Structures are given as structure tokens and as C-alpha cells.
Amino acid sequence: MVENDALTATRDGYDAAAVAYAQLFNSLDDRPLDSAILAAFAGFVRMSGDTRVADLGCGPGYITALLHELGLAAVGVDLSPAMITLARQTYPDLRFDVGSMAALDIADGTLGGVVSRWSVIHTPPHEVPAILDEFHRVLAPGGHLLIGFSASDDPSHPTQIFDHSVAPAYRWWPDHLAALLRKAGLAEVGRMVREPQPEDKRQFQEVQLIARKA
Known part of the structure; x- marks a missing residue:
């Protein structure tokens, strides 16, 4: 299980920041690469024949709503009750649940896809x-995972803590995380790397990997 103090810090941090966060992050209109990788992920999921998807760390719900628009039966899950309240208010026709990625209330092998963007x-x-391993457990055979994270800039230090405004956070060397995915039974099928832009607060590469359960 994930350490309780890390879970508590994350939940409390996002509860406190929920309203401001939802105002800042509510669409991908200015992030076409993110839109493209989500569309690719949705295409893989639809090809598998099972469109049930969980958006883990869904925040205020806009990615869950986008997945729904892309033809997926998406539900949002977040550790923060305040985030889930906002998501339910904004998208009353979609399902949002409070929950932890460490122990999902989802049956084994029942999802065609899992999304974990910066969660x-x-x-x-x-x-x-x-x-x-929990992602692998809930995915059906042939199901896909989309995972997003900020990249470490030193392969000799595959994880690096950084100053996140909400809760303690870590950057990952992409190949190291891909190796952990393989050990969990999730084979990488593609990745997208977004280079930092001048207007970005943090000058980190952003990486999103798509992996498939055998």
C-alpha cells in the first residue's frame, strides 16, 4: 500500500487547491499534443472492443469528459473529495468516485483502458x-494504459523529487518507468514527448506512454 502520509498530503493538498486548479485546468484547447495522444489512446481502446475506461486522478473531470466524447465509457476516480464534488457539478451526466489508485474498487480484468495523467x-x-500492478489487475487482456509524468533529466538518477505546488512529487526517467511497466505486464506501444515551452512554469519534458496488457 502507498504510505498513508503521502496519500494524506496529496488528498489534503488537492482538496485545498481544487477550485483554483479547476479554473486553471479545464480544457486541452492550447495543448494539441495532449489531445492527440488521448485520441490515439481512445483509438487503441475502441479497437480492443471494450470501451470501459477509468480516469485515475481525474481532478475536476475535464479529461473524463473528453474521453466520453471520444466514444469511451469513462468514469473518473480521484483521491480528493473536493475534486470529485467539482467534477460531479460540472459533468452531472458522468460518474465520478472518490478512490485511491493503491486500492481501486474495480473488479479484476474489467477495463479496456486506464488513464493516469500526472497522478x-x-x-x-x-x-x-x-x-x-493495480493498473494491470483492473485491465482486461489487451487493455491499454495511458500514463503521463514529468521527465527526469538524468538517467543515473531515474527519479527526482521536485517542487510541486500542491503535494510532494517526483520526475521519472522515461525508460526506467517503461521498464517498470514491463515488469508489471504492460508493454509499451508508443510514447509522446513534449519539450518545455518558454511559457511553461517548469522547464521539464512531459512524457506520456501508452502500454498494453498482454
């Missing part, structure tokens, strides 16, 4: 393999 970054690195 695993708050998990202490030594606990991440257990989270990836």
Missing part, C-alpha cells in the same frame, strides 16, 4: 510498482 507523480517511487 502517479505523487506516489513515493518505491511504491509505484504496486500502483502499476
